[in-house]
Amino acid sequence: MPEIPTAPVLLGGEPGSFPHSVLAERHPAIIRQVREAFPYGPEQHRALDALLESCTEGVIEPLPVDAHDRDRWTAWGLAGYAGRCWFDVPWLWSESYFYRLLLEAVGYFGPGPWQGIDPFRPAKLAELDAQDTDEELAALDALEGVPDAERSAALLHGSLWGNRADLGFRLSAASTDARATAADATQDTPGLVADDSEALWSLLPPSGTGTLCLVADNAGRELVPDLLLVADLLDHGRAAQVVLHVKPYPYYVSDATTADVVDAVRRLTAAPGAAHGYGRRLWSAMADGRLTVRAHPFSCAPLPYAEMPGDLREEFATGTLTVFKGDLNYRRLVGDRLWPPTTSFADVTAYFPGPVAALRTLKSEVVTGLDARTEAALDTAEDRRWRTGGTHALIQVAGA
Ligand SMILES: O=P(O)(O)OC[C@H]1O[C@](O)(CO)[C@@H](O)[C@@H]1O
Helix, strand or coil: CCCCCCCCECECCCCCCHHHHHHHHHHHHHHHHHHHHCCCCHHHHHHHHHHHHHHHHCECCCCCCCCCCHHHHHHHHHHHHCCCEHHHCEHHHHHHHHHHHHHHHCCCCCCCCCCCCCCCHHHHHHHHHCHHHHHHHHHHHHHCCCCHHHHHHHHHHHHHHHHHCCHHHHHHCCCCCCCCCHHHCCCCCCCEEEECHHHHHHHCCCCCCCEEEEECCECCCCHHHHHHHHHHHHHCCCCCEEEEECECCCCCCCECEHHHHHHHHHHHHCCCHHHHHHHHHHHHHHHCCCEEEECCHHHHCCCCHHHCCHHHHHHHHHCCEEEEECHHHHHHHHCCECCCCCCCHHHHCCCCCCCEEEEEECCCCCCCCCCHHHHHHHHHHHCCHHHHCCCCEEEEEECC
16 A cells, blocks of 8 residues: 655744744734725724734634534534634634634625625725736737647746735735746746646647636636636637636635636626637636536635545546646645655645646745755755745646
8 A cells, every 4th residue: 555645734833934924914914904995894893803813812713603604614623623722723724714704704794784795805806907917918919829839838827827916925925026027036946846737738638528627716817817728728629618616705815706707707808909809708618618617615625625525526536637726725735734845746636536737836835746956956045935935836737
């Protein structure tokens, strides 16, 4: 029997560590940002005050008794974690539950007039409306007439590096330039620390029969290039069907929901030039069922994908390829553990029920599948910053 590798689960308790800074600094900053984004009433301000106190100095509070998803969270570990310090439980769990309680505080789950109002929507829309987005869309015109393989590769890289568009990440990266280009990687270290793109293309041949499951990450300037890639794969027969997995409710600040997919497709259809054509084709693909959107509750679970429920496992099993976008999905795919970076990506994703790929910029310390030379070069050039700075990326594939 093959040995299943393991490594310590990331916790948030060590002062000075990256997870600790997320819990101690990023979460209070997110509460501030949300408070300033809407003219909330006194009840919501009081609830946000209470959450701030709880998540910085208090303990994990249970959900209200009438919460619609109390049983689900109990099954996801709340029963064992309620009453414990936020910093002492798995980092993935405390981050995830923080977003659940933030939505509770602003009345997102209702009942009441604030039900369904996404507290992160103003930031998401600002990003979609930014001039940078216009420029990125205008650049699509130059791809018209380019050979298929070249255009598809450009769109794959657009989707990959689009993962830097993460509004939560930028709250902590404000002092650095989180939008810096791939050329930021020093001369001795590659922008792409692993590149299995050939294996990825081999799983999506232009035969027109495959189903791609794309597990989306951020809305706005990540989702737009994801959708452009989807349109390209459908247009050129590399996928007959695409299932886009989004979050059932706002999460990790900028994670995409169905409303964000609608905004992104509308943004494309309203654009001039080639972008408009991509938007129209996506619209048609949604209308005739080639592109469907899925919002499974487990997409917002505080658990690794190794613990996914049977229905989701069956769904992924039917896909020709499942692509996980972004840092958080990567953490959940490989388990949120401090792996030695040379741990095999194939070994840690061996539980997955079909071919699987990760497209991700590195924004947390979780990484697998590097070769020893690359790891050593990165450590020498950048100490540990390469793991969290968002300036490096990877394309990894298993089960090809
Ligand atoms: O949007 P992404 O790429 O999933 O990144 C989420 C970010 O949030 C974190 O979980 C920290 O809050 C990091 O792992 C990552 O930087």
